[in-house]
Amino acid sequence: MPAHRRHILPCVTLAGALAIAGTVALSPVAVAAAGVTTSLPARTTSVPAADEVSGSGQAVVWSQKPATDTRDHGWLSLSGGAPQDLGPLADTGEGVTVDAVSVQDSVVAVATSTNGGLADHVTLRRLDTGSQRTLAVAYDSSGAAGDERYRGQAGDGILLQQAYYDDDSQYRVRLVLRTSAADRTLLSNDARYEVLASDADGALVLRRTAPSWGHRIVYVDFATGATVTVAEPDTDELPQGLEFTPTRFGVIDGAKLTEWQRAAPSDGPATVTLPTDRARWISDDTLAWYEGSANGNELYAMSRDGSTPAADLNGTFGDISVGDDGRMRASLYRPDVDAAVQTLTDGRVSTVDGDASTIPAGPARLDALALSGGTLYTADDSSRRTGVLLSSRMTIGTAGASATTPSRVLAYSTGTVHRTLATAGNRVLVEQGDAYQVYANGTLTGVPLQGTDTSLDQVVDFDGDRFLLRDKTTLNNGTLLLYTVATGTVERVPDGVALYGGALYSSVKTGISSWAIRRTDLATAAVSTVTTVDCLPGQLQVRGPWILLTTCGTASTQGLLLKTGTTARTTVDASVRRPVLGTNVLYTYTKPDGTGVALNAEVLGVTGAAPRQLFVLPKGVGSTSVERWAVDREAPWAAWMDGDGVTHIVWAGAPSRTAASAPTGFSPNGDGKSDSWAPKWTYNRPVTWTLVLKSGTDSVRTLTGTASGGGVAPAWNGKTDSGTAAAEGSYTWTLSAKDAVTGVPAADVSGTVALRRTAPVASVTAPTLASNSSTSAVIPVSWTAKTAGVTSYDVGWKVATRSSTGVWTLGPLQTWRTGTTSKSAVFGSSGSPVTPKPGLTYRFYVRAHDDAGQTGAWSAAAASGIPVDDRSSALTYKGTWASKSVTSAWSKTERVSAAPGSTVSFSADGTKLRIVATAAPNGGRFAVVVDGTTVGTVNTYASATSYRKVVFTYTLGTKITSHKAQLKVLSGSTAGRATVRLDAVMVTR
Structure with a gap:
């Protein structure tokens, strides 16, 4: 038994028996079926509970369950050093208090059992020499005469309760002090003994006395055998507090202490008035008591003479004891430090080296x-x-x-x-x-x-x-x-x-x-x-x-x-x-x-x-x-x-996809680009999978496999199950997957894939001149697919520009639309890359993307020019000309003349010349002169007025060269057909 050990306040255990559907607190000895499992190891407490603390000098012992055993083990720490596991302690069955590990006068007593019952032998180990010896305990669980129960340590001996029959054949027990030399009876003729505290010199014993079987707490002196009655409680309930220190023993009742000197136990007791009625334990110099708190039991302590005030020792304390050296020790638990067996001195936690022993982690509850x-x-x-x-x-x-x-x-x-x-x-x-x-x-x-x-x-x-x-x-x-x-x-x-x-x-x-x-x-x-x-x-x-x-x-x-x-x-x-x-x-x-x-x-x-x-x-x-x-x-x-x-x-779930990549098509044409359809699905679990491809309701190809890493990556080369080439077109696919371990299926995935062997082709159209279809500088452009499966288009454009030295050069292809699904747009409207300029020719190109992921070649160009308006400074008028506003004309103006011989001159630097005019019932004639030579005569007569008409086209050459051009008004064919209405001029570059 730990020397002079007395628990101040027991902790209360709360029991609950509530359940919720899906959160069950029952008792399976679970056996797992084949499945996907993991486990968390048994937890250990970071501040484990140490019980039965006992101390003597710099030696501290306690009991505690280690992480690897469900039984209590004894632990020893010297001068705050690393704890030593002393092995399993005695079973504490039968409701009898058996203190299985203690230290007195530098002797450690470890009571152990080999028969699953109470202690049947006690090993005594001297800390100074390391020598040890074992004292047998004749425990046989019968309770009959000769049966012995270990009751505690007495220095280098042990205290036993020994059953016997007296001279009248009445069942009795006696308290025996056993040493290596001999047994000595201390108390006898009783029903039961409980040793409340002991050391090498004496013990406080709770005895059940015969013949009334009453309760009596006595102090017994080992040297003389003398006994002194300390208290006579009516039940097994102990007094409020018991004092057992190297110099005193006594009992506390409220704020009153009745005590005896151990050196003269037969002398009358002294009465001491305590500074508090809450004290539950007294050492030679310290009062201590527990108070409940939100975090458990809080320990308060003060000096015995009241010279230091009561103070919360700032931690949760478990077991408390006073060793045969008079020093108080407790199991201390703080949020910021490891658990320790801590020495208390003068109402304070000791800071002396070696006065604290770390408690090793044990199994968690x-x-x-x-x-x-x-x-x-x-x-x-x-x-x-x-x-x-x-x-x-x-x-x-x-x-x-x-x-x-x-x-x-x-x-x-x-x-x-x-x-x-x-x-x-x-x-x-x-x-x-x-x-x-x-x-x-x-x-x-x-x-x-x-x-x-x-x-x-x-x-x-x-x-x-x-x-x-x-x-x-x-x-x-x-x-x-x-x-x-x-x-x-x-x-x-x-x-x-x-x-x-x-x-x-x-x-x-x-x-x-x-x-x-x-x-x-x-x-x-x-x-x-x-x-x-x-x-x-x-x-x-x-x-x-x-x-x-x-x-x-x-x-x-x-x-x-x-x-x-x-x-x-x-x-x-x-x-x-x-x-x-x-x-x-x-x-x-x-x-x-x-x-x-x-x-x-x-x-x-x-x-x-x-x-x-x-x-x-x-x-x-x-x-x-x-x-x-x-x-x-x-x-x-x-x-x-x-x-x-x-x-x-x-x-308990099914595999789920964490990533997916399934191309919408491929082109197995042997060009080394997308020759196979290679989708990828990543699952969070290893799976077995089946991929089925169909054309309508007919199965074309079935692929299967196992993805140990969760990554499904089949490849279809465009062939059927029989090895023939599958026809171009769209195919439906369905991927089915199952967990490779549990067999639980994942949700099916489906989609379509297009197979194309021919690259996509598209064409583009645009008006020859913007004036053909507009009154302003914008160009309507349209494009269309020439092959099946086209899903989108890229549209580009080029324009020729003149350098500072007068050289015209066709510029690079520039992007107008990328991946568009539209089939027409207006170049020059909102969103266009540039604003078309008069006198320039814009060339448009298109290429197609199909559902197999292919991109076709750029188409042939569709060229469209922006005419120079009749008001342009590039045109030089002579003779009689009038400017008129005409809503339907190019840029909404015309230059009009009915005077023969009137001219308009300009430079024609390009490959083709086009004249835009209005044809009308009063339309007259004009001649076209290029480089001094008349190259054509134009009659603008028409039975009905028609605006923005290309009335004359002339090829200037295959290369852009500089030419002098002139339009000259001629006499009308009749008096009413003599008016020339010039709208615009276009030179293709």
């Missing part, structure tokens, strides 16, 4: 699992004795399932959480004591719901902002309540409702045998009918477009799965347990061997998907084992925890 959106939440006691919530993100990829190392989300502010009830997004609903609280990103949010007995409640659904609670207390007698977290508002709702997406779903009877599933928006109160059914709905579950009726009909063992917006109805077996609807996953339960219960998952909305077994629960599915399991209603995951604390995670 994993109380619950919950899943939400691919995040696993675990409530355990890691990092804080009052409990924390850890989260681990789960992912699925080509390498399989994986989970991040659990990270701390929050430390609970009040009490220890034994269950995580539900999660939704970044919010978690927990039960703490008799209250329900919601944490958002680790921070308490909203108004906690105070209950009377949470063990009688059941959380039915939770969406992060609200939860449904079936209150089974006498007050509400099974009523279903809707609780709003932000405001604390509670309202009663009918049975069978569900929460999802900020709405409440419920069923309402609309006829003799018909019911409507209605959605009530909780923000706006708007009500809408989602679907109708012809059976009495049981409880509802809603996720995305799916609605699950857990039963369908009175006393039914069949559920019904609906998809909104469709008439699809699928029955679901609910005979074993109520199914659970997740996001695109349906969880059902079966008994594959007739006894054990299996959890199965079926991917929804995927052709060919069927339920597959995830893991098997044992027969005792309703027991209260420490094991846990849960399913994720937001993402396809399930998890369970085995008896060793290892959390296993299984992916």
